[in-house]
Amino acid sequence: MLDNIKLGQYLHGDSWYYRLDPRGKLVMSTFFIVIIFMANNWITYLAATLFTLLIVLTSGVPLKYFYRSIKPIVVLIFFTFFLNLFFYRTGTPLPPLNIIINKIIVIIYGVFVALLITFRFTKVIDRYIIPKIFKITTLVFILINILLSYGLNYTEFSWSFHWIIYKNALINGGYIILRLILIISMSSLLTFTTKPTDLTLAIEHVLSPLKIFKFPVSELALMISISLRFIPTLLEETQKVLKAQTSRGADFTEGNIKDKVIQIISLLVPMFIISFKRAEELANAMEARGYIPGRKRTSLRELRWRFTDNIYVLSFILLTAFFIYFRS
Amino acid sequence: MVPIVEISELYFSYDNKNLAINNLNLTIYEKEWVCILGHNGSGKSTLAKLLIGLLEPLKGAIKVNGKILSQDTVYDIRRETGIVFQNPDNQFVGSTVADDIAFGMENQQISREEMKERIDKYIRKVRMEAYLQHEPHLLSGGQKQRVAIAGALAMNTKILIFDEATSMLDPQGREDINTLIQELKNDGDKTIISITHDINEAMLADRVIVMKDGTVMTAGSPAEILKDEALMNDCGLDVPLTVKLSQELKKYNIIDDIYVKQEDLVNSLWEYNLKK
Numbered sequence: 262m263l264d265n266i267k268l269g270q271y272l273h274g275d276s277w278y279y280r281l282d283p284r285g286k287l288v289m290s291t292f293f294i295v296i297i298f299m300a301n302n303w304i305t306y307l308a309a310t311l312f313t314l315l316i317v318l319t320s321g322v323p324l325k326y327f328y329r330s331i332k333p334i335v336v337l338i339f340f341t342f343f344l345n346l347f348f349y350r351t352g353t354p355l356p357p358l359n360i361i362i363n364k365i366i367v368i369i370y371g372v373f374v375a376l377l378i379t380f381r382f383t384k385v386i387d388r389y390i391i392p393k394i395f396k397i398t399t400l401v402f403i404l405i406n407i408l409l410s411y412g413l414n415y416t417e418f419s420w421s422f423h424w425i426i427y428k429n430a431l432i433n434g435g436y437i438i439l440r441l442i443l444i445i446s447m448s449s450l451l452t453f454t455t456k457p458t459d460l461t462l463a464i465e466h467v468l469s470p471l472k473i474f475k476f477p478v479s480e481l482a483l484m485i486s487i488s489l490r491f492i493p494t495l496l497e498e499t500q501k502v503l504k505a506q507t508s509r510g511a512d513f514t515e516g517n518i519k520d521k522v523i524q525i526i527s528l529l530v531p532m533f534i535i536s537f538k539r540a541e542e543l544a545n546a547m548e549a550r551g552y553i554p555g556r557k558r559t560s561l562r563e564l565r566w567r568f569t570d571n572i573y574v575l576s577f578i579l580l581t582a583f584f585i586y587f588r589s
Numbered sequence: 590m591v592p593i594v595e596i597s598e599l600y601f602s603y604d605n606k607n608l609a610i611n612n613l614n615l616t617i618y619e620k621e622w623v624c625i626l627g628h629n630g631s632g633k634s635t636l637a638k639l640l641i642g643l644l645e646p647l648k649g650a651i652k653v654n655g656k657i658l659s660q661d662t663v664y665d666i667r668r669e670t671g672i673v674f675q676n677p678d679n680q681f682v683g684s685t686v687a688d689d690i691a692f693g694m695e696n697q698q699i700s701r702e703e704m705k706e707r708i709d710k711y712i713r714k715v716r717m718e719a720y721l722q723h724e725p726h727l728l729s730g731g732q733k734q735r736v737a738i739a740g741a742l743a744m745n746t747k748i749l750i751f752d753e754a755t756s757m758l759d760p761q762g763r764e765d766i767n768t769l770i771q772e773l774k775n776d777g778d779k780t781i782i783s784i785t786h787d788i789n790e791a792m793l794a795d796r797v798i799v800m801k802d803g804t805v806m807t808a809g810s811p812a813e814i815l816k817d818e819a820l821m822n823d824c825g826l827d828v829p830l831t832v833k834l835s836q837e838l839k840k841y842n843i844i845d846d847i848y849v850k851q852e853d854l855v856n857s858l859w860e861y862n863l864k865k
Contacts, residue, residue, distance in 0.1 A: 550693035561695060
């Protein structure tokens, strides 16, 4: 079971992007988030999209992984899009999409309720899914109705009114979706292609100017790397405690929230004690091996800045220049 | 014989009531393999922590390689003492095998080239060269302990302490580590202090020191100590299987001595066979 624990999101592979210096990757991924906000018309967005696509497609990471990292925030993306659609009220209005839309929603909702009732009695589907669907559809229905009624002309029926969408709202909403997808793709690419240890090292290097202000950068980096190293160990330990408590009659799956909280405490308390004990032993081992916090250390791992790293950085600078020139 | 660790009139207490170390006097000589044997709570692990300055004694002096252990010398002494602890997981600092071996060297500010050389050398010594880039959760307990040994060796210390390094391992892992310690002894450039309650490990050492209630009860060669059943039982330890077997055989007059080493017992049985 522990063999498939992945530290971070790193995917084994090799390509020009894997071989880039993690410092460059880290800084440029952050820089990309900043400059993407400079894009504000179709030509700049086209450039940003092509740029990202070029990197993503040549990086050697299968596209399904990007899809997987975008999936969890699809709801957020659409929510932002719809909000934008309702509240962005400048430019030319599109013809009103009236009664029909609302009728469609009512029909869909009716079908859901019908399905719900049917499945409740027949218990075909897992009993947890039905209330979930019910909650979500109700929420969507209420939300859309409230939003639709926002400053609109009522007709004689309370559930049918005019809905005016502005052209700019549509375009802007599209840009927002695109922007979020591009940012997530670039950030995921960084974590997909960089080992957590290299990333930690890069953070240490990037933050090193803070040493002037006596900020413990190396200690922070060591802390991150030790935390990462202990995740699988602690997961393994959690499994053991879970089994031990289950064998003593604890049930982590049944019961109401109060019961569950009590059961979780029976897991958390031993885990805390174990972690503290581990931490102390680890501190002893580190001290015995000559670790002195704040003392200068050498490093086995080295980061090499190659020629391709220069080109990588240069491409971002060119993109920025393009943005500055073509943005409206 | 040159003494390398000298402990005189050492006292230590965790709670200021019960003495964990009670008037302990001990001298360990250069390049010998000393096994400190004792039951749980006899103070043997406390002694290890005192030796590397993780704990501060109430009274008494520890002299390592001619230096008296104090606030000022503790870091120098740690440079001369490598230690392998009991729990394989809780001493693995690096995120890969190579990183972990390098950890101690990084602390000593050794250059990268030198580090790589030493990692290469000692990873072979502990026969873990196939696992250089492996992450710790993919290794077994015995493999992690071997990495810990490589890490201690890489620091080029004069003294190597094994603080119950085999007690959490399976029989195979235990045997691997014991073989490795024996190899290190045969190389002959390290003083090895192994702290254990494993009789089989003690049998291999040059000298056995038996601890009870925080002090040295007796010391001597494994052959002398381990066949003394009264003494061993008094310390809450069991005698080795070979000793038990020879006691039984002696009852039937098959052999006429008690043997600690398996080899000796086998030889005398051969002789009995010839005499018959």
